[in-house]
Amino acid sequence: xxxxxxxxxxxxxxxxxxxxxxxxxxxxxxxxxxxxxxxxxxxxxxxxxxxxxxxxxxxxxxxxxxxxxxxxxxxxxxxxxxxxxxxxxxxxxxxxxxxxxxxxxxxxxxxxxxxxxxxxxxxxxxxxxxxxxxxxxxxxxxxxxxxxxxxxxxxxxxxxxxxxxxxxxxxxxxxxxxxxxxxxxxxxxxxxxxxxxxxxxxxxxxxxxxxxxxxxxxxxxxxxxxxxxxxxxxxxxxxxxxxxxxxxxxxxxxxxxxxxxxxxxxxxxxxxxxxxxxxxxxxxxxxxxxxxxxxxxxxxxxxxxxxxxxxxxxxxxxxxxxxxxxxxxxxxxxxxxxxxxxxxxxxxxxxxxxxxxxxxx
Amino acid sequence: xxxxxxxxxxxxxxxxxxxxxxxxxxxxxxxxxxxxxxxxxxxxxxxxxxxxxxxxxxxxxxxxxxxxxxxxxxxxxxxxxxxxxxxxxxxxxxxxxxxxxxxxxxxxxxxxxxxxxxxxxxxxxxxxxxxxxxxxxxxxxxxxxxxxxxxxxxxxxxxxxxxxxxxxxxxxxxxxxxxxxxxxxxxxxxxxxxxxxxxxxxxxxxxxxxxxxxxxxxxxxxxxxxxxxxxxxxxxxxxxxxxxxxxxxxxxxxxxxxxxxxxxxxxxxxxxxxxxxxxxxxxxxxxxxxxxxxxxxxxxxxxxxxxxxxxxxxxxx
Numbered sequence: 001x002x003x004x005x006x007x008x009x010x011x012x013x014x015x016x017x018x019x020x021x022x023x024x025x026x027x028x029x030x031x032x033x034x035x036x037x038x039x040x041x042x043x044x045x046x047x048x049x050x051x052x053x054x055x056x057x058x059x060x061x062x063x064x065x066x067x068x069x070x071x072x073x074x075x076x077x078x079x080x081x082x083x084x085x086x087x088x089x090x091x092x093x094x095x096x097x098x099x100x101x102x103x104x105x106x107x108x109x110x111x112x113x114x115x116x117x118x119x120x121x122x123x124x125x126x127x128x129x130x131x132x133x134x135x136x137x138x139x140x141x142x143x144x145x146x147x148x149x150x151x152x153x154x155x156x157x158x159x160x161x162x163x164x165x166x167x168x169x170x171x172x173x174x175x176x177x178x179x180x181x182x183x184x185x186x187x188x189x190x191x192x193x194x195x196x197x198x199x200x201x202x203x204x205x206x207x208x209x210x211x212x213x214x215x216x217x218x219x220x221x222x223x224x225x226x227x228x229x230x231x232x233x234x235x236x237x238x239x240x241x242x243x244x245x246x247x248x249x250x251x252x253x254x255x256x257x258x259x260x261x262x263x264x265x266x267x268x269x270x271x272x273x274x275x276x277x278x279x280x281x282x283x284x285x286x287x288x289x290x291x292x293x294x295x296x297x298x299x300x301x302x303x304x305x306x307x308x309x310x311x312x313x314x315x316x317x318x319x320x321x322x323x324x325x326x327x328x329x330x331x332x333x334x335x336x337x338x339x340x341x342x343x344x345x346x347x348x349x350x351x352x353x354x355x356x357x358x359x360x361x
Numbered sequence: 362x363x364x365x366x367x368x369x370x371x372x373x374x375x376x377x378x379x380x381x382x383x384x385x386x387x388x389x390x391x392x393x394x395x396x397x398x399x400x401x402x403x404x405x406x407x408x409x410x411x412x413x414x415x416x417x418x419x420x421x422x423x424x425x426x427x428x429x430x431x432x433x434x435x436x437x438x439x440x441x442x443x444x445x446x447x448x449x450x451x452x453x454x455x456x457x458x459x460x461x462x463x464x465x466x467x468x469x470x471x472x473x474x475x476x477x478x479x480x481x482x483x484x485x486x487x488x489x490x491x492x493x494x495x496x497x498x499x500x501x502x503x504x505x506x507x508x509x510x511x512x513x514x515x516x517x518x519x520x521x522x523x524x525x526x527x528x529x530x531x532x533x534x535x536x537x538x539x540x541x542x543x544x545x546x547x548x549x550x551x552x553x554x555x556x557x558x559x560x561x562x563x564x565x566x567x568x569x570x571x572x573x574x575x576x577x578x579x580x581x582x583x584x585x586x587x588x589x590x591x592x593x594x595x596x597x598x599x600x601x602x603x604x605x606x607x608x609x610x611x612x613x614x615x616x617x618x619x620x621x622x623x624x625x626x627x628x629x630x631x632x633x634x635x636x637x638x639x640x641x642x643x644x645x646x647x648x649x650x651x652x653x654x655x656x657x658x659x660x661x662x663x664x665x666x667x668x669x670x671x672x673x674x675x676x677x678x
Contacts, residue, residue, distance in 0.1 A: 084506075085497060085500075089501065113493050113509065115497070117492075117497035117498045120457065121497070121501035126637070127457070129492040129493060142643075146647075149491070150647065152646055153644070153645045153647050155641070158640075159639070163638075221506045221576055223508055223573035223574060225571060226572045228566075228571050229570040229572065230569055231567065231569040267678075275585065285567055299677075300677055317649050334653055334655055336649070338652070338654065339653070339654050339656070339668055340655040341664045342656070343658075343661050351662045352665045352668070
C-alpha cells in the first residue's frame with residue numbers, strides 16, 4: 001500500500017472548495033501526523049478532485065495545495081460533469097485500484113455519504129463512517145464514532161489487509177485530537193514536518209468506455225438529474241461547526257424564527273431547527289438538527305419551542321450547555337437541558353435579547 | 362413491477378447494549394422494533410403500488426430468528442411475504458458482509474419467486490449503527506444505480522419515454538434468455554433503461570432537493586418525508602402472524618455469485634466476524650445526563666433575568 005492519504009474534495013461548481021473540504025484537509029494533516037507517529041512512516045496527503053470543468057478544477061487544486069495537500073490528482077471527463085455515484089465510484093475506484101493509497105478520506109456530506117460506501121464496496125475495502133475523533137494505540141490508529149443515537153462511543157481499527165481504508169468524518173468534529181474542534185482548521189501546522197512539496201498535479205482522463213471487457217457502447221446505468229428545486233429559507237451560517245446554535249421547533253413559527261435569527265446573530269451563532277420546522281417550510285434542510293439531519297456539538301445550544309423528541313435529541317445531546325425555552329413544563333427537552341425557562345418563546349426571546357444587549361452595554 | 366424492501370430489526374429509540382467483546386449489538390432485554398427509516402422505505406413501496414396496482418412487494422431481513430417480527434410488520438403493512446436471512450455464520454457481520462449477503466439474497470429471492478426486482482428499497486440509515494453505508498454498498502454489489510436519502514419515489518409512465526429499437530431488442534433478448542434458463546446471461550449487467558421502467562426520485566439535499574430520473578433496476582434509500590407512514594391493517598396483521606416465512610441459510614446464500622461487482626475475498630468468507638474489515642476495540646456507553654435547572658417564573662422578564670444571571674456568571678454568555 002502506498003503511504004498516502006487521499007482527500008476527496010468537493011467544489012461549488014465555480015471552482016471554489018467547499019468549507020467542508022477545507023476542513024477535511026485540516027483533518028488530513030492531523031490524521032497524517034497521527035499515522036506517522038504511530039507507524040513511523042512518512043505519509044503524503046493527496047487532494048483528489050473529479051469533474052469536467054478543467055479551469056474550475058485547476059482553481060480548486062491550487063487552493064487545495066495551499067490548504068494542506070502535498071500533491072493533487074484531477075480526474076477529468078465529460079461523464080463527470082454532474083456528480084453521480086456510479087461514474088464517480090468507477091473513476092476514483094479505477095485510480096485507487098492502480099495506486100493503492102493507504103486511506104481515502106471523505107467529509108460526511110450529502111455526496112460523501114452517497115459515494116464513499118459505493119467506492120468501498122467496489123474496492124473491497126472496509127469503511128468507517130461519521131468519525132468524530134481519532135486515537136492511537138500500539139502503533140495502530142483507532143477511529144472513534146458514535147452509535148445508538150450518540151449513547152455509545154465505538155472505537156475501531158482496520159484489520160491488516162491489502163486494501164485501501166475508507167473513512168468519512170463528521171463535519172465540525174475531531175475535538176479530541178485538535179483540542180478545539182473545527183477552529184483548528186485555521187491553525188498553522190506545527191505538529192507535522194511537511195515532506196518536500198512537489199506540488200505536482202496529475203491529470204487523469206476518465207472515459208467509462210476505456211475498460212477491458214466492457215462491451216462497446218455499454219453505458220454505466222446512472223440516474224439523470226432532471227431538476228434542482230429551490231431550497232427553502234436559508235438562515236445564515238451552517239450550524240455544523242458553529243460554537244453557538246439557536247434552534248426553533250414547532251412552537252416557533254415564522255415570527256419565532258425571526259427572533260431566533262436575531263438572537264443567533266447577537267451571539268455570533270448559527271440557526272438550527274427541528275424536523276417539524278423544516279417540514280413546514282420555515283427553514284431549509286441545511287439547518288435540520290437530529291436523526292434525519294446533522295448532529296452538532298456546540299458550546300451553547302439554545303432551543304425554542306422544541307418538544308424534545310428522541311429524533312431531535314440525538315442531534316444535540318452533546319452540546320456543552322443546553323438552554324431550553326418551552327411553554328410545556330413537561331416537555332422532554334427539559335430532561336436533556338442544563339437550563340430551562342417554562343414560557344412563551346415569543347415573550348422570552350425578546351426579553352433575553354434585551355437582557356444580553358443591556359449586559360453588554 | 363417488483364420491489365424488494367430490505368428491513369432491519371433495531372432496538373427502540375436507538376438505545377442499545379453492545380457486547381464489548383465482539384463489538385456487536387446485544388439484542389436481549391431491549392424492545393426490538395423495525396428500523397424507523399425502513400418504514401419510510403416500506404411506505405415508499407406502498408405508494409408505488411398505489412400507482413401501479415400489480416406491484417409485488419417482498420420484504421427481506423438479515424438477522425437472528427427474532428427478526429421475523431419485522432418481516433411480519435412489513436406484511437401487516439402490505440408486503441406479500443418476507444424472507445428471513447439467518448444463519449449463525451452471518452452473526453457479527455460488518456456492513457460490507459451484510460451488503461454482500463443481502464445482494465445474494467436478492468438474487469435468490471428473484472429465482473425463487475421467478476421475478477426480476479425492478480427496485481430495492483431500504484432505509485437511508487439505521488438507528489443503531491447509523492452508518493448510512495448499507496444502501497450504496499448493496500447497490501454496488503448488485504451492480505445497479507442508486508439514489509440515497511430520497512423523500513419521494515414514483516414510477517414514470519413508460520409512454521412518456523421513447524423506447525428505442527435497441528432497447529426493445531435488448532429487452533426481448535433478455536426475456537428469451539430468461540425463459541431458456543440461461544443462468545450465466547441472467548447475471549449480465551442490463552443496458553441502462555432497457556427495461557423501460559424509470560422512477561422519478563426526489564432526493565433531499567441542503568443545496569436544494571434534486572429530482573432524478575432513475576432507470577430500473579435500481580436501489581433507493583429513504584429518509585423521513587413530510588407525510589406520515591401508514592398503520593398496518595388489522596386483517597393483514599392477523600394473516601402475518603400465521604404465515605410461514607421462508608428462511609435463507611448460509612448454504613443457499615453463498616451459492617449465489619455476484620459477478621462484476623468488484624469483490625474481494627472468497628465466497629466462504631463473505632460474512633461473519635472473520636470477514637469483517639473493521640475490528641471493534643472498545644465500546645463505551647456515554648454519560649449524557651444533565652442536571653437541569655428549570656425556571657418557572659410566569660413573568661418572562663424575571664425568568665430571563667434569573668437565567669441570564671446564571672449564564673453570565675458561569676461564563677456561558
